[in-house]
Amino acid sequence: MAKITIKELESLTANDAGRILREDGNLAGRVSVRKDGVSVSFFYRYRWGEQNKEYSCGSWPRKSLTDIRKARNQARALIDEQINPNEQKKTAKAQAHAATNAKAEQEKSTKVQTLAVQDLAKAWLLDGVARKDGNAELQRRFNKDLFPALGKTAVSSVSEHDVRALIRTVVNRGAHRQAISFFADLTQMFGWARKRQPWRALLVEGDPTELVDISPLIPADYEAERSRILSPAELLELHNRFQQMTADYIALPAGQKYDGIRPLKKETQLALWISLGTLCRIGELLQAEWKNVDLDRQTWFLPSENVKGTRGKKQDLHVFLSPFALHFFQELKTLTGDSQWCFPNKQDDGHVDVKVVSKQVGDRQARFKNRKALSRRRHDDTLVLADGQNGDWTPHDLRRTGATMMQALGVSLDVIDRCQNHVLAGSRVRRHYLHHDYAEEQKCAWNLLGDRLSAVLSSTYEHPPSKSMMSFPAYASTESLPPSSA
Incomplete structure (x- = not known):
């Protein structure tokens, strides 16, 4: 039985649709017509037990004739080792799918682990808080005092010392009332994160604001409530x-x-x-x-x-x-x-x-x-x-x-x-x-x-x-x- 040639394949027309091409080694190809032209789907015929089976070797011209024959030869070698090539293909596909999923999960886990404070703040401002001004003041305060210092820091890495440093920075410029309000905002944000994924999984060491006592950071002579009246x-x-x-x-x-x-x-x-x-x-x-x-x-x-x-x-x-x-x-x-x-x-x-x-x-x-x-x-x-x-x-x-x-x-x-x-x-x-x-x-x-x-x-x-x-x-x-x- 003669071998199929490239010239023979290229001469096929729509009139050949349904025709079966064959060559030595039980390789056959079924001609079909698609939107992009003539296509030949090749398969290897083999016997497994009491049944005749077909193993797909690929389609020409999407796959070269050389690669199609190579796929046929690999299937034939598996049969010699008493391995069903179709089952082997299913197993390989399942393993590849599992590997892809595992890689995706790993990438997702890695991405979650690298979520930064600015990502948490963005999520909280969107879904966790609704101030009367549309959160404009919160956004302004975070842009000024939170993001420059901790914006790109991973949420999982934020410690109580980081929170204290933030508050001290505001206190040092004399904005004591703002420092107290800022700490309340941070406490509210981390409290929200502690109850929700993926943030909850990142706070394995707990909420860093819970370990901060703001009292020692504020001057002792500061009055929490103004009492000023004009004479x-x-x-x-x-x-x-x-x-x-x-x-x-x-x-x-x-x-x-x-x-x-x-x-x-x-x-x-x-x-x-x-x-x-x-x-x-x-x-x-x-x-x-x-x-x-x-x-x-x-x-x-x-x-x-x-x-x-x-x-x-x-x-x-x-x-x-x-x-x-x-x-x-x-x-x-x-x-x-x-x-x-x-x-x-x-x-x-x-x-x-x-x-x-x-x-x-x-x-x-x-x-x-x-x-x-x-x-x-x-x-x-x-x-x-x-x-x-x-x-x-x-x-x-x-x-x-x-x-x-x-x-x-x-x-x-x-x-x-x-x-x-x-x-x-x-x-x-x-x-x-x-x-x-x-x-x-x-x-x-x-x-x-x-x-x-x-x-x-x-x-x-x-x-x-x-x-x-x-x-x-x-x-x-x-x-x-x-x-x-x-």
């Missing part, structure tokens, strides 16, 4: 400072204004006085929309989505605007009344950043900041009060100052808490049955505070008292409900 003299100094800086800047010749000391932006000044007069959080105020401010009725509505608090416990707040607070809202209306927002951003497509006022106030108390001057940011002491004897002050300190002034005016603690929109603790049964809204009491409290602030600032928008302080409802301390959050 009446400081409030008057701040009021006069705003007026003097504005007047001095206006008086500068046109050619000197660029290098002159610019006063705090007018909208920022108004925001500070409104925050003081209403006890609102500065971030809540900066998100305000004019549709929620009724200057005729002297009211301001704060929707729950804009207030600070735990999910499910946040509550709306209706603020009655005393003549003091109303005055500044009216002045603000002349500046931003054409916008949807009381404090619009430059594009007027949203409110300003909720931290912008705090940054502007902090930048103007540089002596208390352990940092170099920042690009395009103020770095002076123009808002340091009382020559710095009482330390720095923040917009949130104004909220505390106003609440303290209310307390000194005889306003009960539970009314003050309601003016600050604190979520009140206490019996669920009490909250279920007692639905008095304290609106009138809160209105009186805000008016009393406005009167006091007007007197302190010697201003002309003082509220003519319709009720004396003695007529303000006094509540026994036993009836006061302590706040559950600040």
Whole structure:
């Protein structure tokens, strides 16, 4: 029987489909037609026991005729050794598949072992935490303090010493509150990882944050909670400072204004006085929309989505605007009344950043900041009060100052808490049955505070008292409900 030749194979056409080609050594080929042309599937015929078998040797032209014959010869050699070539092929294929899987598992295991802290942080920010700002502050903090130091470090290699070093770096720049908050974030992230794969398998030595006591890392004289309040003299100094800086800047010749000391932006000044007069959080105020401010009725509505608090416990707040607070809202209306927002951003497509006022106030108390001057940011002491004897002050300190002034005016603690929109603790049964809204009491409290602030600032928008302080409802301390959050 003649051998099959390449020339013979190349001369095949579609008309040869189904034809069987044969040569010595029990090698045969079946002709078929495919999209890419004529193909010949070769097989070796052999007898195994009582049955005739076929062993596939490959297809031409995908496989050369030489390799096809080589496959036939290998099968024939296996038969001589009493090995079924088809079974051998199955076994080899299974072994190759197992080897491929083992290699893939090994690569996967190796990849998991090399997962870095930045990979963990990315997973946690995506699936493990959902802050109100879309985790923007977390991302900023990690970019600044976590990733440069440990971002590329394998999660399995992170130790308690690494965590302490991170915290010390933040503490050493004087950002003690940030250090405490940063440690809380790390604790939350590793706590999340400890319960989930593949991170759980990497923390074979345990959660590194569990072994860290942050107390020795924070200076002993650090106050975990600020207690700063501004005295009446400081409030008057701040009021006069705003007026003097504005007047001095206006008086500068046109050619000197660029290098002159610019006063705090007018909208920022108004925001500070409104925050003081209403006890609102500065971030809540900066998100305000004019549709929620009724200057005729002297009211301001704060929707729950804009207030600070735990999910499910946040509550709306209706603020009655005393003549003091109303005055500044009216002045603000002349500046931003054409916008949807009381404090619009430059594009007027949203409110300003909720931290912008705090940054502007902090930048103007540089002596208390352990940092170099920042690009395009103020770095002076123009808002340091009382020559710095009482330390720095923040917009949130104004909220505390106003609440303290209310307390000194005889306003009960539970009314003050309601003016600050604190979520009140206490019996669920009490909250279920007692639905008095304290609106009138809160209105009186805000008016009393406005009167006091007007007197302190010697201003002309003082509220003519319709009720004396003695007529303000006094509540026994036993009836006061302590706040559950600040």
